[in-house]
Amino acid sequence: MTSHSKIDVLICGAGAAGLTLAIELARRGIAFRLVEKMDSPFHGSRGKGIQPRTLEVFEDLGIVDRIIAAGGLYPAVREYRSDGSHTESEVVERAEPTPAEPYALPQMLPQYLTEAILRDRLCELGHAPEFGCELIDFSQGEAGVVARLRRHGNDEVVQARYLVGADGGRSSVRKTLGVDFPGKTLGVRAIVADVVLDGLSRDAWHRFNDGSMERQLAVCPLAGTALFQIQAPIPLEGEVDLSAAGLTAMLHDRSGRGDLLVKSVSWASAYQMNARLADRYRVQQVFLVGDAAHIHPPTGGQGLNTSIQDAYNLGWKLAAVLNGAEDALLDTYEQERRPVAAEVLGLSTQLLAAAKQGDMRRGRNVRQLDLGYADSVLALERPERLHGPYAGDRAPDAPMRGASGRPVRLFDLLKGTHWTLFGYEADRACVAARAGLRIHTVGEGAELVDEGGHFRAGYAVSAGEWVLVRPDGYIAAIVGTEQLGALEVFFQYAECGMPGA
Incomplete structure (x- = not known):
């Protein structure tokens, strides 16, 4: 059975970028739908750093206090030596708030909690994501975009003025558009896992074998939860055991400590690190935001923040054009945000090279307060x-x-x-x-x-x-x-x- 409907904007992907865009459109009274092919919200930590500029965005959206209350600051890094002794250092360069910059330091909050807060805010504005609703295909014409959605085996045809692909690094929207996604695989494969763990305190980010890409191990307490996040590079090929027993074995092997025990695994993933940037952010009436437009190595905590700020940039412009502004305003989205992504990709890659040598320090360059649009036609x-x-x-x-x-x-x-x-x-x-x-x-x-x-x-x-x-x-x-x-x-x-x- 196929039904038909008309809206202004169809957003494909209900992660942080899609949710932020939905909030921006909801605040402005724009008719939209937010669809997500997964049956339920993402439940992993993945992007856990909220940078100061994003905190300012969240203040505007009315959720900054919820974000800060739910999370916490990054702990000191405790680096263990082979003889069992350790040193401690700050991973985040300390800074104090100023009158011009009220948020000086990044906050740690697992991605699933950040997205839950964004969903609550969207609900307050009278909207919600549609989970289990997949974009099957779409085409563009004079009237905008005609998209086919599938939910519970039923197809629906939606006509929208604009479509926004916020559907991640493997974006079906980007692939349908035929937009190239050049870049490179960075030669690093890693695991990330959210676990219940015995044997380590929650007052430090525990690191073992820094400087050895084969045996590095990081275990970080996840603020706002009782979980720890395990991060570790793994061989480029072969299976990896992400069960509680498998992760416990990895901890024993790399830390040299038999007292560490993974009791349960909440979420785990093995992935290749990539740095890629879409050739275009707009094709006629279709836009790419977030990981659909750029993917980063996790070093420096830039990906989630860049994605949220993509949506923050695009939202007000879509609303203005839908309310009568010239369509050329929408061209400034790519003009402004693509150079930012290129700069952030370079920074993340540099920080990855430093992390390979055990240098985890983070300074002002990751806080995104100095990013701007000096070359924009809107300046x-x-x-x-x-x-x-x-x-x-x-x-x-x-x-x-x-x-x-x-x-x-x-x-x-x-x-x-x-x-x-x-x-x-x-x-x-x-x-x-x-x-x-x-x-x-x-x-x-x-x-x-x-x-x-x-x-x-x-x-x-x-x-x-x-x-x-x-x-x-x-x-x-x-x-x-x-x-x-x-x-x-x-x-x-x-x-x-x-x-x-």
Whole structure:
């Protein structure tokens, strides 16, 4: 039996990227469906690091406190020597929050818990993934995408304006499009397993035989759970025993300790490490996000975060175009996100090379706070700035005081689906109110007082300058009052981005 339906967006894949995109569309009143061929949610730890920039995204989505409460910080690394002694070091370079960067350190949270929180948020917005629903095939035409779904043996034909492939590294959407996925297999095969384990404390990330790719072993307590994650390289060929008995044997062999016991296995996988980047992120009305567009080695905790931020970038743009903005806006998704993925792939590969030598240290370069879109057509400066932040950069936070005397965070003003315009010591009457745009003035006698100078320091602004921030928290433009007319194109996107516009 075949039924038919029409929607705006069909999302294939209900992992972190698909869920984030669904939340973004739900917030904007877009008609969509989120389908997942698996019968139930993924239940492994895989991507367990949540970087500071992603925490900022989660603040906007309304779930950052849930994420932090559910997880925890990375523990110190305890490296064991052959004589039984050990050393301890921090895997994450310590940093303190600043007014501009409220989240200084990555959080650890197993992927299945992150996705559960995203599903709860989506449910609050009135939507849910459709598990056990597989995309069988699709075609494109003038009206958009015609897709065939199969659920419980029944086929359904869905007509959508857009299709988004968030269906992982083996993406059927990417393969159907014929998009090449060049890159390389990195010559490393490894296992990852979530287990109940006796014999090791939960106060450290235990590592044995660092520097030996044949015998390395890492056992990390998974924050927010009673589980440990085992990671270990394995031979490129041959079967590997991922049962409790098999993993216990591996622990005994590589640690030299007979007191370690794997009591049960919650999830386990053996995989080849790859670095690959899709040639294209868009083919007509179909887009690729997350692992469907790029796959990374796990070093540095970049893959999950990059995937979430893909969806965060694409969501507001899809909504704006569906509400009347020019289709060319959607081309900026690939223009902005593909170079980021290329940079992150390079970083992950470099960190893998260091990890082979036992160097697990992680610094600012993994936190994704410095990634931006300086070369985007959506980045405007008039006149051109001599020092940052620049158009295309991440918008810094800043604590201020409202005219009523209450403390106000800039991130609280950005939260939501709107664009935001800040005028520093500027005349509010210079800009007319319009749908989808929030306008705030900063300065003595204005609605916001820059009491500690954090806004001026964070944005390096002078009197009479205006800063326009996109819905995804990046600076679209910095202009003087006399150049305000140049913002008109962005204001049109703001109006089109309004829910129900």
